[in-house]
Amino acid sequence: MFAILVLVVIASSLYNANAQTITCGQTITQSVTLEADLNCIDSGTDGISIGANNVVLDCAGHTITGPVSSPNGLTGLNGITLVNANGVTVKNCHVMYFNNGFVIRSGSSNNNLISDKADNNGNYGFDVMSNSNNNQLVNGEAAHNGGYGFVIESSSNKNQLDNNLSSGNTKAGFVALTGSNDTTFENDKSYENLQDGFIISSSSGDVLENSRAIGNNYSGFALFGSTGVNIENNTSVDNGMVGYLLLVSTNNSLANNDAETNSHLGFLADSNSVGNTYDNNMCENNQAGLSNPAGLCSQN
Numbered sequence: 001m002f003a004i005l006v007l008v009v010i011a012s013s014l015y016n017a018n019a020q021t022i023t024c025g026q027t028i029t030q031s032v033t034l035e036a037d038l039n040c041i042d043s044g045t046d047g048i049s050i051g052a053n054n055v056v057l058d059c060a061g062h063t064i065t066g067p068v069s070s071p072n073g074l075t076g077l078n079g080i081t082l083v084n085a086n087g088v089t090v091k092n093c094h095v096m097y098f099n100n101g102f103v104i105r106s107g108s109s110n111n112n113l114i115s116d117k118a119d120n121n122g123n124y125g126f127d128v129m130s131n132s133n134n135n136q137l138v139n140g141e142a143a144h145n146g147g148y149g150f151v152i153e154s155s156s157n158k159n160q161l162d163n164n165l166s167s168g169n170t171k172a173g174f175v176a177l178t179g180s181n182d183t184t185f186e187n188d189k190s191y192e193n194l195q196d197g198f199i200i201s202s203s204s205g206d207v208l209e210n211s212r213a214i215g216n217n218y219s220g221f222a223l224f225g226s227t228g229v230n231i232e233n234n235t236s237v238d239n240g241m242v243g244y245l246l247l248v249s250t251n252n253s254l255a256n257n258d259a260e261t262n263s264h265l266g267f268l269a270d271s272n273s274v275g276n277t278y279d280n281n282m283c284e285n286n287q288a289g290l291s292n293p294a295g296l297c298s299q300n
Contacts, residue, residue, distance in 0.1 A: 012263045031056040047079040047098060053086045054076045066098035071141035075099050082108045091115055100124045109133040119143040124149045133157045140164045147171045148205045155179040167191040178202040185211055196222045197239065204228045214238055223249040232256055243286065244274040255279040267296035
């Protein structure tokens, strides 16, 4: 019995030592739960990198702090980075004052970021880099970052963002860039960002569903050069330009969307945006007036 007790104590000590020895700039290759905040202000390194598959990083609500002194200060250092890692879970982490908060590097797929927060980073809050597929970002928050809140970079497919909040960022709240096909934004909220609420650029098969864009400086939802996008059951309110903007975007579907009190038209499609369908969309009290010559929405 005594020998068993000694082994239990030793095992417990080893586990605790492992959890407590996480340092700034470290690459972890096994599952870790943080037991304290991690201060990387003077380290000159990234926060934590994950370099193995199927690892779980649980920050347990702790904060990882970097050296960026202002939202526009760029250091090239990132808070939490997945490096050629697949099947990883990062949860309950708060990252601030790095260049980018959370980075899923190129070639990292099938990962889950759950209930994480990135604020006051110099560039992006959450960055899914090119050729990273099937990642899920759920219940996250990006606030007051110097660039985009959430960005899916080029040629990254079938990524899903669900129930995230992006607010007060210097650029757009949520962005899918060139060739980010089959990206899904569902139940996401984009509030008071200095550019658009949601942007899909040169992509196809994406979904914008049950999401809200409120008080952004540019348009609430914007498609640029995109096709086959499904925009359904969204709300665009009090944005500085158009509620829903389509430029050179064809064969998209817009249904059951609401545009209220935006500073320009509720819905606007340029002459190169053809083959789009509009069904049961509603415009109300948009500041450019209630006239809607293109017939893109009903009026209250």
